[in-house]
Amino acid sequence: MSDITQTGPMLAADGTPLKRSLARALRMQKIRALMLIAPLLLFILVTFILPIGDMLYRSVDNRIVQNTLPRTVVAISAWDPASDELPGEAVYAALAADLKDAAEAKTHTRVAKRLNYENPGMASVFRKSGRKVKKWNVTDEGPYKERLIELNDGWADLELWRTVATYSSAHTMGYFLNAVDLKLGSEGVEVRPEDERIYNTMLIRTMRMSLIITFSCIMLGYPVAWLLANLPTSKANLLLILVLLPFWTSLLVRTSAWKILLQQQGVINDTLVWLGVVDDANRLVLINNELGTIIAMTHILLPFMILPMYSVMQTINPSYLRAAKSLGATNWTAFWRVYFPQTVPGIGAGSILVFILAVGYYITPALVGGTKGTFISNLIAYHISTSGNWGLGAALGAILLAVVLLLYWVYDKIVGIDNVKLG
Numbered sequence: 001m002s003d004i005t006q007t008g009p010m011l012a013a014d015g016t017p018l019k020r021s022l023a024r025a026l027r028m029q030k031i032r033a034l035m036l037i038a039p040l041l042l043f044i045l046v047t048f049i050l051p052i053g054d055m056l057y058r059s060v061d062n063r064i065v066q067n068t069l070p071r072t073v074v075a076i077s078a079w080d081p082a083s084d085e086l087p088g089e090a091v092y093a094a095l096a097a098d099l100k101d102a103a104e105a106k107t108h109t110r111v112a113k114r115l116n117y118e119n120p121g122m123a124s125v126f127r128k129s130g131r132k133v134k135k136w137n138v139t140d141e142g143p144y145k146e147r148l149i150e151l152n153d154g155w156a157d158l159e160l161w162r163t164v165a166t167y168s169s170a171h172t173m174g175y176f177l178n179a180v181d182l183k184l185g186s187e188g189v190e191v192r193p194e195d196e197r198i199y200n201t202m203l204i205r206t207m208r209m210s211l212i213i214t215f216s217c218i219m220l221g222y223p224v225a226w227l228l229a230n231l232p233t234s235k236a237n238l239l240l241i242l243v244l245l246p247f248w249t250s251l252l253v254r255t256s257a258w259k260i261l262l263q264q265q266g267v268i269n270d271t272l273v274w275l276g277v278v279d280d281a282n283r284l285v286l287i288n289n290e291l292g293t294i295i296a297m298t299h300i301l302l303p304f305m306i307l308p309m310y311s312v313m314q315t316i317n318p319s320y321l322r323a324a325k326s327l328g329a330t331n332w333t334a335f336w337r338v339y340f341p342q343t344v345p346g347i348g349a350g351s352i353l354v355f356i357l358a359v360g361y362y363i364t365p366a367l368v369g370g371t372k373g374t375f376i377s378n379l380i381a382y383h384i385s386t387s388g389n390w391g392l393g394a395a396l397g398a399i400l401l402a403v404v405l406l407l408y409w410v411y412d413k414i415v416g417i418d419n420v421k422l423g
Contacts, residue, residue: 125154125239229313288370
């Protein structure tokens with residue numbers, strides 16, 4: 001027999017080089033896999049990535065001042081906001097022309113509302129002046145400085161002009177500064193007056209109460225999850241239905257029910273008075289405060305803690321505990337040294353789930369929290385839907401997102417995200 005020597009590249013059945021044929025097959029396989037997940041990627045892009053991107057952009061967007069007062073923005077750039085003198089005639093002339101155009105286009109109220117967020121009272125000055133300047137002939141009527149100040153003495157306020165100069169750029173960090181109780185002043189970043197500081201307090205309260213709710217869910221959910229994992233199947237299924245029952249009831253109904261239960265003339269106080277635990281004249285205040293929010297949200301979020309712990313506990317072999325006891329360990333030692341460490345991944349998964357849900361809740365705190373038990377999410381909802389200050393609402397949302405991601409990173413460094421399991 002003679003040896004057959006391969007002098008050229010190996011060929012596939014269709015005559016093409018084998019390497020090229022394999023590459024083409026692998027490429028087609030990747031395209032098919034991509035097409036399978038394309039709908040999910042598109043859904044995530046439209047419902048998650050783009051809204052977050054839009055939120056981040058709105059938190060720094062300040063084009064309304066430039067677009068509404070273009071001449072004023074150019075003219076005031078030569079004025080020093082730190083000076084003790086008002087801007088010159090050129091700035092007032094530019095303002096008169098911009099106000100006339102904006103009033104005719106009915107956009108002066110928008111810039112008035114934007115600047116009023118930074119300096120309360122500016123909206124009134126812009127609105128009143130816009131209606132009158134609209135009738136002016138700005139090509140030959142002057143001097144504009146005297147006429148505008150005579151029209152409204154607010155134009156003689158240095159702080160008003162400093163606000164216009166500070167927020168004349170297309171982008172600003174003012175929303176983020178406001179979200180942490182700071183502001184942009186003529187000399188840089190300044191701390192807001194004490195009576196205007198609210199956002200840091202709300203953010204700290206949100207984090208603290210969310211941690212308390214998470215810990216409460218662990219304390220209440222761990223025994224229930226243990227029972228589910230160790231009871232006979234028929235009884236465990238019945239108990240699992242009771243755990244899942246809240247999911248079949250509207251969130252609004254559950255929250256309203258707690259509002260009825262917790263009020264001073266509610267079922268809980270009536271029962272305590274009937275048992276003689278509290279006096280009728282000194283009923284407990286369980287609603288419109290932090291305690292009411294913690295109670296209601298612990299009940300609502302408890303299933304999200306029980307289910308991950310139960311799924312992990314189901315996988316733990318009971319022979320481990322028997323082996324520990326056979327080696328002389330007490331019931332407590334066997335639980336703490338053998339059983340509990342194996343349930344930590346379930347606790348971690350439930351804690352992350354409950355905490356992230358808690359920091360974003362706003363319906364329950366709004367109904368049972370009053371003024372002392374509301375979260376930062378309630379302020380975000382207020383600015384987005386009521387006050388119309390989308391920039392500040394977006395900045396608060398971005399800060400909340402950053403804090404959650406930071407805590408998630410810290411958790412990963414301390415516990416390890418690989419140790420989180422759902423079963």
